[in-house]
Amino acid sequence: MMSSLSHLVKQAAVGSVRLELFCRNLSSSARSSMRILQFMQSEERFIGVRVDKEHIAKLSPSFSTDVCTALANHGQERLLAEAARCLQSGDKIELSQVTLLPPVTNPDKVLCVGLNYRDHCKEVGLPLPAEPVLFSKFSSCITTSGDIPIPSVTKCIDWECELVAVIGKKAKNVKEADALDYVLGYTAANDVSARDMLGSKEQPRNGGQFLTAKALDNFCPLSFDIVTKDEILDVDNIPLSTSVNGEVRQNSNTKEMIFNVPNLIAYASSIFTLLPGDIILTGTPSGVGFGRKPPLFVKSGDVVEVAIEGVGKVVNRFL
Structure with missing residues (x-):
């Protein structure tokens, strides 16, 4: 599963076309156990995904900086795919360096x-x-x-x-x-x-x-x-x-x-x-x-x- 996921991650790029293909090919089982969150770092807001108890990975701010906007502009599947890509990238931030926010901050309802x-x-x-x-x-x-x-x-x-x-x-x-x-x-x-x-x-x-x-x-x-x-x-x-x-x-x-x-x-x-x-x-x-x-x-x-x-x-x- 991990080798298959890594292969898919390598195929994914920031561009919307390749990310769209990533969404279609990434199985739900490969996306399991993700925890999506929002945080502040250097007075800026970001979306993140937990790597482990002490680290998170940061989604690109060019994708979106809050969950509601990401869902509205890109859709559920693309948000999950971007989170999976970041989780597998190896880049991570220590939780001690950020301030965690509520996971949703401005819902319509x-x-x-x-x-x-x-x-x-x-x-x-x-x-x-x-x-x-x-x-x-x-x-x-x-x-x-x-x-x-x-x-x-x-x-x-x-x-x-x-x-x-x-x-x-x-x-x-x-x-x-x-x-x-x-x-x-x-x-x-x-x-x-x-x-x-x-x-x-x-x-x-x-x-x-x-x-x-x-x-x-x-x-x-x-x-x-x-x-x-x-x-x-x-x-x-x-x-x-x-x-x-x-x-x-x-x-x-x-x-x-x-x-x-x-x-x-x-x-x-x-x-x-x-x-x-x-x-x-x-x-x-x-x-x-x-x-x-x-x-x-x-x-x-x-x-x-x-x-x-x-x-x-x-x-x-x-x-």
Whole structure:
């Protein structure tokens, strides 16, 4: 496999014609196990791909400098081919020399799904929804591991561990059977929530909508990498967890999802067009703070770690 891949890499060049041929010839198995990311170096942004735990390879800035633009201008297959070419080039940068960014920074849509885990519905005493419960965050919510200031408008910050699907190409009226063809890969998120801005069942705030409780600045921290879908053997069977100051609070599996990733893409794309770089936060399992008796929320100084097996983790200190 490696000799075959090396041969293909030698055939690939910066020019679009040869890169197009590279895209056609590079098999999905040869592209497996790639982790795509974004980073800053010398005050410039780049796309990269992980080489190992301590090194990354840099995609040419002439190709693109951010994932959303690369997908929009070149397409999913060419982005993967360029990442594979850079991975095999032998050129690498030490992680200590760069600043990692969220893997997607300016998507057209930050789509979220509420009440999508059976165990979560049970803990909050709500029936299973008959169709996906969709809401949104904004690009200004996106951050990554690091400190998050606690907004003055809330005193009840909660955690929600979520698998995120990153859309790789334009999707409209997609069939469930074809849905994963539109996924570039996956990352991890904490769908941070201001529970007091939701109100209560008896006295809901904002008309009962989720937006004001979910869309505060920095309320969508993502892990550093987009793990290409080839690396995930079964997206319907992934362990995921949350810990607060080292104590496990959520511990579940994506098999608890009511609507899985293909369901969600098919449903959402029947309503609106999903664009390259859009992200879908697919819901959270049981173990959230407000589901406890008494409720338990994040305090200043708390460190929250969300981890999804085989995908990544995001660690934030709230201040």
